[in-house]
Amino acid sequence: MQRRQFAAAALAAAGLPALRPRAARAATRLEIGLGGAFTTIDPHFFHATPNHTVAMHIFERLVDRSPDGRLVPGLAESWRLVNDTLWEMKLRPNVKFHDGGDFTADDVAFTFERAPNVPNSPGGFGTFLRTVSRLEVVDPLTIRIHTQQPAPDLLPNLTYVGIVSRRVGQGATTADYNAGKAAIGTGPYRFLSFTPGNRVDLERFEGWWGPRQPWDGVVLRLLSNPAARTAALLSGDVQVIDTPSVSDLPRLREDPRASISSVSGIRVMYLVPDFSREGESPHVLGNNGQPLPANPFRDRRVREALSIAIQRTALAERVMLNTAAPTGQWMPEGSYSYAPEVRVPELDVNRARRLLAEAGLGQGFRLTLHTPNDRYPNDARLAQAVAQMWTRIGVQTSVEALPWSTYLGRGQRQEFSMALWGWGSPTFEAGYMLTNCLASYDRERNQGSYNYGRYSNPELDRVIFEAVEQMDSGRREALLIKAVERAVSDLPMIPLLMLENLWATRKDVTLSARRDERTLAMDVRPA
Missing domain, CATH: 3.10.105.10 (Dipeptide-binding Protein; Domain 3)
Known part of the structure; x- marks a missing residue:
């Protein structure tokens, strides 16, 4: 008698319920329908909300924001104002890029060099680093940011500058990021593929320093037509949509399959x-x-x-x-x-x-x-x-x-x-x-x-x-x-x-509505 049969017979003789085969854990994939066109994976090419939405899954920033808009630590664990034109930041230790490389201050220095100078950028990131005169690397986990004049808005501006790897990004073009060759960040999700005008596919990064994300994979789909977004949500093709059509709101609020999230x-x-x-x-x-x-x-x-x-x-x-x-x-x-x-x-x-x-x-x-x-x-x-x-x-x-x-x-x-x-x-x-x-x-x-x-x-x-x-x-x-x-x-x-700001979700997920309009898988949880 095989071991499983023997165990089943023993349980039956003892009047206990039979063992059930352990089910393989179901893969969990989140699909999000976005109304705004995302045009690139390059986090420094074009400043637009849909592009930020995509980039924030892959690339992290020194300073972040919570859904309600508060500044919170990102790749910088802490910061202090040394004087009116000098900020010092302590970087988070033991952070890995998606390819296994270590994150250090040198990657921040490279990012500050690259972000304002991406060729052919239609709306670049120089505005966010406008006040920075130079970045000083003190040690692998300490940087000092020197500004040309007092810069009280430096921290909020840094919430837009995704940190990229010098090792991967040196000499890389926007096309290299879009192809995935250079799309190596430290974020909770790693790049799989980008189909322009259609979708971005991501998978959970198991080496992320933060709390484990509930989604094995995330798909960001471009659904520019509001009616198509609503239809995709109600059919179950996606679990989240942003900017639902205002004319569809009464219908969505009455439908037992959907919920509405909003914030000023x-x-x-x-x-x-x-x-x-x-x-x-x-x-x-x-x-x-x-x-x-x-x-x-x-x-x-x-x-x-x-x-x-x-x-x-x-x-x-x-x-x-x-x-x-x-x-x-x-x-x-x-x-x-x-x-x-x-x-x-x-x-x-x-x-x-x-x-x-x-x-x-x-x-x-x-x-x-x-x-x-x-x-x-x-x-x-x-x-x-x-x-x-x-x-x-x-x-x-x-x-x-x-x-x-x-x-x-x-x-x-x-x-x-x-x-x-x-x-x-x-x-x-x-x-x-x-x-x-x-x-x-x-x-x-x-x-x-x-x-x-x-x-x-x-x-x-x-x-x-x-x-x-x-x-x-x-x-x-x-x-x-x-x-x-x-x-x-x-x-x-x-x-x-x-x-x-409005979102509609399936009833089986919950979403923390963000004042900055981003639609992030990190803010979505199984209900």
Whole structure:
């Protein structure tokens, strides 16, 4: 009699239940449907939320954020401010890269060299290291970061700089990262494959220093169509989706297979006028169909007219179905550096028409408003609603909606006269948008990198950089509020709405909603 049969007979004779064969542990795979297009595995090629979402699974940062936005240790166990222009960091010991190599200070030094200098980057990472003058390696687990001036926002900025291996990354191109050859990080998941426009496949890194992750494998799928994301969730093809369509929310809330997770966000939706031209702007015409000889958006009266012609409450309630809040700035109410004196602009159609008349445009003009149609929640519908509101004051507005892959490049080349954008402030203070989107564009200084309209105001620049270089938190907030007030008064951009961050999940998983919009497998657990 074989041993198993003998054991079964013995148990039966004793009146005990038979042994059951030990089942092999079922493999657990998490599939996530993302609405925003991720375009690269290279963690330093292009600063965009979908790319960060992918990179954060593979590459870790010196400083991290918890889902509620608090700064927490990452690859740096601790840090201290030695003086106003010097930070010292102690690195985490016994950290391994996915190929088994040791993580040391030299990898941080290499990362700081590489991140601002990736060839052909459409939106690089120099902005995050703008204040760094040099990195000093003290020993394999200690670094000192020297800054050109006081840099109170250094730690928040470092939450965006993924650390890569010098051994693997030296000489590697973005193509090498996308192919997996150089996609070697220290994160909880390791790279398997990347299919552009489709998916990224990852597997759990068993050598990770942190707590063991529950998922053997993770698949990040691009599902840019909102209806397709909802269908994939309800069918069980994916367990998590981000940015569910607001029109699908009632259905998802009633469906026993699904749950909704939400948190107040830090992304503002806003409109950017063209400041780059004094003469003709490419998508502005007179009522006779001929180009206007002068760019109307360089006249503040025109910008104010367009702003007060927008009924932001209607956008929040009817277009976004109460998943957004009207705003006149870019930080949510109650947050650090929110300017309480900056109110939501009130609808005033009659004043808007008077302002246009004062600017010599009493007969109105024709305008094409450009918008992405697959990047932000309801982006194209939002643009259509704004266009209707502007048409009511005599600015005959049509909308051209483009896929993000096309839209971004054209926007960076200042090909639009008026465009819809979204911007999150994951440093959780107003200075992030001020330095990146409203400061005068200066590639050498890594400022105004995302100033797509090319607005320039030297006096505002002075106020901005006085604020962001102030080390005292209370004084810095007062200066940031002053900068916000100064910026808003000149209308370099037209704020519309603050978005709520939304996810839908299957009932068999739970998700910790993040204020920075990232959709990370590390925040998802089996229910």
